[in-house]
Amino acid sequence: MRLLLSALFVMMISNIAIASESEGLIIHRSTQAFPEAMLSLQNSITEHGYTLSRVQRVDIGLTKSGYKTDKYRIVFFGKSNEIRAVKQSQPQLIPYLPLKIVIFSENNETLLVTSNMTQFASLAKQKETKDLLERWNNDINSIFRNVK
Amino acid sequence: MDRFFGKKAPILALLLVLSMSALSVEAAPNGKSLYDNHCSSCHGLDGNGGVGIPLSLPSFLNSVPDSYLAKTIRHGRPGRVMPPYPHLSDAQINAIVSHLRSFSPGNVPEGLDILVKGDIKRGKKLYGQHCSSCHGMNGEGGQGTGVTFSRPRELPVIAPAINNPGFLLAVTDSMIKMTLMKGRKGTPMQSFLKKGLNEKDIDDIVSYVRNFEKVKSTSIRTVRRNESPVMIFDSRSDLKTTIENIKSAAVAANFRVIRVQDLEDGLVAKGEENNREVIVYFCNFEILNNVLAVDPRVGLFLPCRITIVEREGKVQVMSINPRYLSAMYNNDELDKFCDEMHEIYTNIIEEATL
Numbered sequence: 001m002r003l004l005l006s007a008l009f010v011m012m013i014s015n016i017a018i019a020s021e022s023e024g025l026i027i028h029r030s031t032q033a034f035p036e037a038m039l040s041l042q043n044s045i046t047e048h049g050y051t052l053s054r055v056q057r058v059d060i061g062l063t064k065s066g067y068k069t070d071k072y073r074i075v076f077f078g079k080s081n082e083i084r085a086v087k088q089s090q091p092q093l094i095p096y097l098p099l100k101i102v103i104f105s106e107n108n109e110t111l112l113v114t115s116n117m118t119q120f121a122s123l124a125k126q127k128e129t130k131d132l133l134e135r136w137n138n139d140i141n142s143i144f145r146n147v148k
Numbered sequence: 149m150d151r152f153f154g155k156k157a158p159i160l161a162l163l164l165v166l167s168m169s170a171l172s173v174e175a176a177p178n179g180k181s182l183y184d185n186h187c188s189s190c191h192g193l194d195g196n197g198g199v200g201i202p203l204s205l206p207s208f209l210n211s212v213p214d215s216y217l218a219k220t221i222r223h224g225r226p227g228r229v230m231p232p233y234p235h236l237s238d239a240q241i242n243a244i245v246s247h248l249r250s251f252s253p254g255n256v257p258e259g260l261d262i263l264v265k266g267d268i269k270r271g272k273k274l275y276g277q278h279c280s281s282c283h284g285m286n287g288e289g290g291q292g293t294g295v296t297f298s299r300p301r302e303l304p305v306i307a308p309a310i311n312n313p314g315f316l317l318a319v320t321d322s323m324i325k326m327t328l329m330k331g332r333k334g335t336p337m338q339s340f341l342k343k344g345l346n347e348k349d350i351d352d353i354v355s356y357v358r359n360f361e362k363v364k365s366t367s368i369r370t371v372r373r374n375e376s377p378v379m380i381f382d383s384r385s386d387l388k389t390t391i392e393n394i395k396s397a398a399v400a401a402n403f404r405v406i407r408v409q410d411l412e413d414g415l416v417a418k419g420e421e422n423n424r425e426v427i428v429y430f431c432n433f434e435i436l437n438n439v440l441a442v443d444p445r446v447g448l449f450l451p452c453r454i455t456i457v458e459r460e461g462k463v464q465v466m467s468i469n470p471r472y473l474s475a476m477y478n479n480d481e482l483d484k485f486c487d488e489m490h491e492i493y494t495n496i497i498e499e500a501t502l
Contacts, residue, residue: 024476025445027189029198053414058436058450061406065433069440074447080415087411087425094425094455095378095468098415102447106198111189113445115476120377 024119026137028144030110034071037110037147038103041075044146045101048139050077053098071105082132092123099136101143112147114140177240179247186233187244195251199293199445200230201305204251207333211326213260217245219318227480228309229293229443257326264321264354271356274349278340287311287360291481292441305335311360324354375472379493383456383463383501387424390456390463393500394428398454401496403430406451424458435485442481449473449489454497465497 030037045052056074063069078098086093102113117133117140124130184193190200197203221241224232233241249256276285283289289309308315310324328350331339340350383390395405407429410421429451439446455466470493474486 025448027199027445029189029193031193051415056451058447061431062433062437062440065437067433067437069437072440072444072447074450076414078415080412083412083415084422091457091459091464092378092380092466094411094457095453095466097411100448102445102450104444104447106444109192109198111199111445113447115448115473119476123377 028112030147034105034110040147044143052077075101090129177243179243183247205334206252209252210254216318223314225314260322262322266351266355268355271352282307316361377472379467381465381497381501387458397496397499398430403432405430427455429453
């Protein structure tokens with residue numbers, strides 16, 4: 001019985017995983033304008049237990065340099081214990097840390113973009129690290145779903 | 149109860165698995181749901197466009213057959229942002245096509261599968277005179293993607309790459325011919341009958357465009373999949389010197405150092421950061437502006453950054469590999485930038501570490 005239920009569970013999980021792992025980029029459209037979407041994103045990140053470490057205001061830098069641009073920001077975040085664990089177990093992933101989400105205005109809506117962290121699983125030698133990348137990916141999808 | 153489940157449980161579980169499989173096979177795919185999940189982030193929830201082209205234009209939907217839409221979804225546009233969807237079933241793709249039709253209900257064109265035979269040489273000349281200013285000398289299409297960052301809001305589409313293998317696979321001769329003859333209202337594409345060409349001229353252009361199929365693709369995307377996601381170099385200097393060397397090398401490469409911080413800055417309490425892991429952020433705003441015009445999703449590369457790490461007395465310099473990341477975007481124009489950025493990163497790091 002347990003074996004069959006396990007098989008059923010694996011089948012269900014693998015169906016979900018196929019959909020999320022097929023793309024290197026995860027793109028989400030919010031029908032909210034940029035300020036509201038940005039607020040929702042930051043709230044969603046913290047609600048998922050992550051710490052916001054910084055927001056890079058790309059548009060401000062561009063405008064100061066004389067270029068015309070719409071709102072464009074990069075949100076950096078992570079959980080210190082997980083970031084430290086990955087740095088220790090898989091230092092090759094350091095250039096991709098902390099996690100980041102790109103958020104930019106597209107007319108009256110907002111686009112959010114990030115990379116599917118599971119694509120870096122080939123760099124991870126330990127199962128724990130692979131599992132963590134999978135969880136980050138699931139969390140990011142969940143964070144995006146909260147940004148309506 | 150326990151005894152009942154104990155004996156029957158394997159059979160019940162098997163029935164459950166089979167019934168779920170049967171349900172998933174029989175349930176009709178929901179086109180709206182599939183569109184929302186796979187297409188709306190680029191094309192907009194109502195098909196009004198964004199990073200992707202607008203799909204709701206009546207002049208577009210009423211001039212393309214279902215097969216064109218279905219093949220476009222299946223095969224995408226290699227190197228032109230639109231990804232292929234090999235994992236979707238035919239039924240799922242057809243459901244998305246049906247949903248697309250709901251954006252602008254009207255006649256679905258039929259009989260657009262007639263081959264056109266024209267004079268390729270003459271078509272080339274006419275193409276150069278009438279089409280190349282928008283579609284490029286070799287049919288490579290207009291540059292950029294995305295409303296606002298690379299495409300002004302008043303310009304609904306970028307001229308498509310008509311030499312693209314995905315386009316040529318999806319389009320029929322008579323569809324190209326009809327587009328040339330009637331134009332496409334709401335886009336810069338005009339009727340070339342009204343601009344003075346006759347049907348023979350148009351047939352010649354169609355044959356020339358179809359002939360792009362024989363030109364070998366120059367895409368190098370498949371090679372990029374073999375790239376490592378990261379670039380790692382050993383430094384001969386200590387941590388502090390290496391950081392200063394990176395900053396100097398970035399400035400020498402015409403970048404502005406915008407920030408130097410511990411990797412853990414903001415993630416842990418002040419004073420608890422590991423200060424043996426430092427990120428140098430730098431930027432060239434002209435390059436940034438240009439690259440956002442090519443693909444506004446490119447922020448995953450931004451700002452340019454190099455991480456310097458010291459472990460057990462050994463200093464390493466690390467960076468993302470732009471050539472690896474570019475493969476995710478399916479954008480040939482971006483690939484060129486990423487090649488340049490790969491070279492810039494390499495030069496900066498080599499100069500700083502040698």
